[in-house]
Amino acid sequence: MHFKVGWYILLNYNPFFYYKYMTALTILIFAAAYLLGSISSAILVCRLFSLGDPRKQGSGNPGATNVFRLGGNFPAALVLVFDVLKGTVPVWASYYLGFCLLYTSPSPRDRQKSRMPSSA
Numbered sequence: 001m002h003f004k005v006g007w008y009i010l011l012n013y014n015p016f017f018y019y020k021y022m023t024a025l026t027i028l029i030f031a032a033a034y035l036l037g038s039i040s041s042a043i044l045v046c047r048l049f050s051l052g053d054p055r056k057q058g059s060g061n062p063g064a065t066n067v068f069r070l071g072g073n074f075p076a077a078l079v080l081v082f083d084v085l086k087g088t089v090p091v092w093a094s095y096y097l098g099f100c101l102l103y104t105s106p107s108p109r110d111r112q113k114s115r116m117p118s119s120a
Helices: 007-013 015-037 041-048 064-071 073-096 108-113
Strands: none
Touching (some): 041 064, 041 073, 064 073
């Protein structure tokens, strides 16, 4: 017989804890996504490759195109990949944790899988 351990038990057997947990985790995901998005990968890559500050050189825009002008293909590709990951990682993490875009009550299929009481 397989026993499930940890927070999974609390989420399946206590609906109040489930909604309280999801609200706190949602706020944490929003804060982490905001902070991750505020990191300028162009500035970090330029410092890593000892290039000039992209905000003061070239077009003044800290982006992949300006880094391409300052440092070439490889630093610009790194900036592009990091910028894509800044948007992708929070979305992937929230999907992996079971969030949906518009949070609604669990579907009837999910209620059958868990022991959450149905609202009807």
